[in-house]
Amino acid sequence: MPSRNHLDKVGRKKKKKWSEEAMERALIEVKSGRCTVRQAAKEFGVPK
Template identity: 55%
Template structure:
């Protein structure tokens, strides 16, 4: 039986913010339907739909925020 750590792989986003913005622009302008834009620009249809409906802001970036801690104790 394979180890579960070997079987599970993290899903990584394979689309860019620029592609999502362009797809969103085309849908809002009425030049493409949602499904067509998602396919043409290589973005997930559900993510594009969330942005078109306003459920998610169009400039939203997912992922963990960078945590910067102040360095203390070094002189």
């Protein structure tokens, strides 16, 4: 039987840990072709 802690975490949404500003800057970098989506996600700390 799974532990109670495991049951509490199942289905829980992840909390947003990045700022809107960081996301906007990452989008600008990707759209301009200066970096890839993966590079921008790593550099600005936003999801891919």
